[in-house]
Amino acid sequence: MAELIIITALLPLTALMLVTQTNPYHALVIRGILGAIAALVYALFGAADVALTEALVGTMLSITLYAVAVRSSMSFRLGVLEPGDEVLPEAIATALRQGLQRHHLRLERVGYGSEEALEGAIARQEVHAIFQSSAPATVADAQDRSAQTSAASHPPQLHIRLPRLHSLLQGELSPELAHLKLYES
Amino acid sequence: MNWILVAMIIALCIPIYEAWQDEDIWQKMLAFGSIATKTSIMILVISVLRDDWMIGVVGVLILSVGNAGLMLLAHVLRRLNQL
Amino acid sequence: MITGFISLISSGLIALGLVFWIWGTWPLVGDRSLLFKLHSLSVSDTLGSMLIIVGLLLKIPREWPLLVLALISLAIWNTVLGYVLAYCSTPSPRNFRGSQEVRHRG
Missing domain, CATH: 3.40.190 (D-Maltodextrin-Binding Protein; domain 2)
Structure with missing residues (x-):
C-alpha cells in the first residue's frame, strides 16, 4: 500500500517541476517525464486505456508538436x-x-x-x-x-x-x- | 513481492532528481530516457504481479513506441542548436 | 520443489536487475560527461531491464509472447536510442559556420 502512495506522490512532484521551468525546451523534456509518470500511475490504478493514450498522445504527439511550434515561434x-x-x-x-x-x-x-x-x-x-x-x-x-x-x-x-x-x-x-x-x- | 516495487521507486527517483537539478538539456534528455524505460518496466512488473494481461500489453506498447517520441525530440533539439 | 527453485531463481534475477539499475543510474547524479553517463546508463538499463523481464518470464511463463516482445523491443530500442542521443548531442564541426544560417528569400 505504501508504494502505491509513493508512486502517486511522484505525479504532483513532477508537475511542480514542470511549472517551475522557465526555459521552454527544458519544460518540454520535463513534460515527457510527467507523461511517463502519469502513464505509470494510470496503469497502477488499472486504467490501461488512459495510460496508453497518455503515452501516445499526451507524451509522444504533443511533445513533438510543441517542440516544432516552440522552435518556429521563438x-x-x-x-x-x-x-x-x-x-x-x-x-x-x-x-x-x-x-x-x-x-x-x-x-x-x-x-x-x-x-x-x-x-x-x-x-x-x-x-x-x-x-x-x-x-x-x-x-x-x-x-x-x-x-x-x-x-x-x-x-x-x-x-x-x-x-x-x-x-x-x-x-x-x-x-x-x-x-x-x-x-x- | 512488493520489495521489487519499492526498489524500483528508489531507482526511479535518481533520474527525476537529476532532471530537476541539471541545467544542460542533454542531461535532462538522458534522465527522460532512463525514466521512460523504468516506468514501462514498472508497468510490466505491476501487470505480472496482478496477473492483468491488459496492463501488460500497455506496458509493452509504451516500451516500444515511447522511445520513438524521445528520438524525434532529440532530432528537433539537435536542429535547434544547428540554426 | 522444482517450482520453489524456479521462483528462487526468478527472484534472484529480478534482484540482480534491480542492482544493475541502481548501480548504472547512480553516476547520472555526478558531474561526469554526457557520453560517460550515456554509456553506464545504456548498459545498466538495458541489461537490468532484460534481467528483470527474464525473471518475470520464469515467474509467469504463461504470458511469454508479451514478455518476449518486451525483451526484443527493449534490446533494439535502447541500443538505437543510445546511438541517437550520442549522435544528436555531439555537434558536428560545420555547425559553427555562419553561412549555413542564411536562408535565402525574396
Whole structure:
C-alpha cells in the first residue's frame, strides 16, 4: 500500500517541476517525464486505456508538436543583405545571439538581395529587425568614407520593428557595436 | 513481492532528481530516457504481479513506441542548436 | 520443489536487475560527461531491464509472447536510442559556420 502512495506522490512532484521551468525546451523534456509518470500511475490504478493514450498522445504527439511550434515561434528573424558573412560582423552576431539566448530566443538570419528588398521586408512584417551596416553603397561614397578613419563614429544600425524586442535588446548590445533603433513605418 | 516495487521507486527517483537539478538539456534528455524505460518496466512488473494481461500489453506498447517520441525530440533539439 | 527453485531463481534475477539499475543510474547524479553517463546508463538499463523481464518470464511463463516482445523491443530500442542521443548531442564541426544560417528569400 505504501508504494502505491509513493508512486502517486511522484505525479504532483513532477508537475511542480514542470511549472517551475522557465526555459521552454527544458519544460518540454520535463513534460515527457510527467507523461511517463502519469502513464505509470494510470496503469497502477488499472486504467490501461488512459495510460496508453497518455503515452501516445499526451507524451509522444504533443511533445513533438510543441517542440516544432516552440522552435518556429521563438526566433528573432533578422533581415540582412545577401552575402551575409561580410555584412553582419561576427562580433555583432555573437553579442545578439547571447543577448537573445538569455530570453530563450534564437537568431535566424534571412538574406535579401538589395536595400529596397530589406526595407520592404520589414514594412511587410516578414522579419522582426533589419541590419543596415554603415558600409558604403557606391564607389564615390567609399572614397569619401575611407577618408574618415574612425568607423566607430558611424556604428551599424539595427532597426527593430517590435518595441518589446527593442527594450529587451537595449541592455544587451553595447551602443558602439550597433545602434538600436525602433522602426516606424 | 512488493520489495521489487519499492526498489524500483528508489531507482526511479535518481533520474527525476537529476532532471530537476541539471541545467544542460542533454542531461535532462538522458534522465527522460532512463525514466521512460523504468516506468514501462514498472508497468510490466505491476501487470505480472496482478496477473492483468491488459496492463501488460500497455506496458509493452509504451516500451516500444515511447522511445520513438524521445528520438524525434532529440532530432528537433539537435536542429535547434544547428540554426 | 522444482517450482520453489524456479521462483528462487526468478527472484534472484529480478534482484540482480534491480542492482544493475541502481548501480548504472547512480553516476547520472555526478558531474561526469554526457557520453560517460550515456554509456553506464545504456548498459545498466538495458541489461537490468532484460534481467528483470527474464525473471518475470520464469515467474509467469504463461504470458511469454508479451514478455518476449518486451525483451526484443527493449534490446533494439535502447541500443538505437543510445546511438541517437550520442549522435544528436555531439555537434558536428560545420555547425559553427555562419553561412549555413542564411536562408535565402525574396
